Amino acid sequence: MCLAIPAKITELLESDRATANVGGVNHDISLSLVENVAVGDYVIVHVGFALSKIDPEEAAKTLALFDEYHAAGARAIADKAAEGDA
Amino acid sequence: MKYIDEFRDSGLAQKLAAAIKNEAQGARPAAQPFRFMEFCGGHTHAIFRFGLPDLLPPEIKMIHGPGCPVCVLPMAKIDAAIQLAQRYPLTLCTYGDMMRVPGGQRLSLLKAKAAGADVRMVLSPHDAVMLAKDNPSREVVFFAIGFETTTPPTAVIVKQAQALGLKNFSVFCNHVLTPPALKWLLEASAEGADGVPPSDGFVGPSHVSAIIGTRPYEIAATAYGKPVVITGFEPLDVLQAILMLVRQVKAGRAVVENEYARAVTAEGNVKAQALMAEVFDLRDTFEWRGLGWIPHSALKLKDAYGAFDAEKRFALEPSTAKENPACQCPAILRGAKSPEECKLFGTVCTPENPIGACMVSSEGGCAACYSYGRRKDE
Ligand code: SF4
Numbered sequence: 001m002c003l004a005i006p007a008k009i010t011e012l013l014e015s016d017r018a019t020a021n022v023g024g025v026n027h028d029i030s031l032s033l034v035e036n037v038a039v040g041d042y043v044i045v046h047v048g049f050a051l052s053k054i055d056p057e058e059a060a061k062t063l064a065l066f067d068e069y070h071a072a073g074a075r076a077i078a079d080k081a082a083e084g085d086a
Numbered sequence: 087m088k089y090i091d092e093f094r095d096s097g098l099a100q101k102l103a104a105a106i107k108n109e110a111q112g113a114r115p116a117a118q119p120f121r122f123m124e125f126c127g128g129h130t131h132a133i134f135r136f137g138l139p140d141l142l143p144p145e146i147k148m149i150h151g152p153g154c155p156v157c158v159l160p161m162a163k164i165d166a167a168i169q170l171a172q173r174y175p176l177t178l179c180t181y182g183d184m185m186r187v188p189g190g191q192r193l194s195l196l197k198a199k200a201a202g203a204d205v206r207m208v209l210s211p212h213d214a215v216m217l218a219k220d221n222p223s224r225e226v227v228f229f230a231i232g233f234e235t236t237t238p239p240t241a242v243i244v245k246q247a248q249a250l251g252l253k254n255f256s257v258f259c260n261h262v263l264t265p266p267a268l269k270w271l272l273e274a275s276a277e278g279a280d281g282v283p284p285s286d287g288f289v290g291p292s293h294v295s296a297i298i299g300t301r302p303y304e305i306a307a308t309a310y311g312k313p314v315v316i317t318g319f320e321p322l323d324v325l326q327a328i329l330m331l332v333r334q335v336k337a338g339r340a341v342v343e344n345e346y347a348r349a350v351t352a353e354g355n356v357k358a359q360a361l362m363a364e365v366f367d368l369r370d371t372f373e374w375r376g377l378g379w380i381p382h383s384a385l386k387l388k389d390a391y392g393a394f395d396a397e398k399r400f401a402l403e404p405s406t407a408k409e410n411p412a413c414q415c416p417a418i419l420r421g422a423k424s425p426e427e428c429k430l431f432g433t434v435c436t437p438e439n440p441i442g443a444c445m446v447s448s449e450g451g452c453a454a455c456y457s458y459g460r461r462k463d464e
Pocket of ligand 1: 412413415428429432436440443446452
């Protein structure tokens with residue numbers, strides 16, 4: 001029950017509530033725990049409450065890091081294999 | 087889906103696993119793998135769901151921790167909720183998983199419901215407070231459980247009930263705190279107590295950290311010399327965290343690192359923290375399944391919100407129920423045993439017929455292991 005998921009805010013409603021889209025399905029959620037959320041933002045939703053905003057820049061940095069590691073990892077593996085061959 | 091699919095790329099997962107192997111290979115004698123504990127049940131679920139045990143090299147051993155909110159609640163609390171629902175003319179609302187956890191005499195809230203008690207599943211505590219608002223002549227109790235992820239929502243609805251002037255709404259508060267449990271584990275693992283295995287580092291919770299931030303984990307690094315990497319619930323996040331942990335251990339470093347910066351900051355969700363501080367007080371002590379009584383590890387409603395405290399509104403007799411002695415949930419929650427080491431796993435105990443709490447919630451070690459992986463008959 002702890003599995004919170006990213007959802008996109010599609011509409012801001014009255015009394016700190018919003019419509020959020022999770023995989024094509026709309027949910028009525030509470031924004032009482034977050035600040036400055038706009039339509040189009042992604043939030044982590046759990047038990048019907050947005051817990052935090054997703055920072056798109058940080059997400060992009062993490063994905064870029066994966067790419068780098070995997071390039072470096074692949075190189076290291078190739079180097080090892082080359083050593084073995086030699 | 088954005089922020090999900092990119093973190094599930096299987097090709098990248100293979101490469102990350104290869105990078106982990108590369109990093110870990112030869113760093114330790116074969117019989118001494120790197121042992122990392124994932125504290126959070128969401129990670130246990132992810133590890134099994136995405137088959138990470140098969141992807142990870144033998145140099146890495148994951149230990150499943152006590153981070154399943156349904157699992158850590160002791161049987162006495164489930165019995166108390168059942169007692170509330172059966173003894174008083176009220177509607178008891180709770181999260182779905184809670185309804186199936188066995189209490190004493192193998193009763194559960196679901197069975198109590200079948201026998202006539204008014205027990206309802208809610209997806210959000212907001213639904214419970216709305217039910218009370220729409221039915222002013224009916225007492226509604228919300229059976230609140232969980233770590234710092236579900237606690238701020240409970241704080242919001244208590245304040246909402248107060249603002250609405252509700253007289254028929256209360257909360258049976260069983261919220262628990264992550265840092266005291268982590269400290270308990272660090273101590274037990276340092277002393278080799280209660281079968282808790284030594285670990286080389288921790289995979290830190292995703293969404294608990296979105297609320298509390300990364301700072302509360304620093305004690306693990308500074309006082310116990312254990313690295314912590316906070317990470318997300320997707321398979322690439324988990325693999326990346328393991329790689330970061332191996333690198334720290336190899337370099338003799340122990341710091342808190344944050345792989346999940348897209349949702350977690352150092353200070354966490356300050357608004358949610360303030361709400362928690364406004365509505366809740368620390369309990370002197372609280373019992374955790376598997377970990378026992380831990381001081382200052384759980385919350386109760388502040389006196390100012392006493393009118394919404396189910397423990398003050400309804401008299402409850404303490405439960406004397408004992409866990410099934412064959413069920414290994416307590417040891418599994420301490421990381422002392424794995425699900426397959428339980429004699430009942432996958433035979434007598436299955437998700438359809440759970441004997442212990444760990445087989446109920448999808449974040450429970452036994453349910454995760456059963457649903458996505460290993461069964462005794464395979
Ligand atoms: S398999 Fe069932 S009985 Fe055994 S530890 Fe897990 S939940 Fe308990």
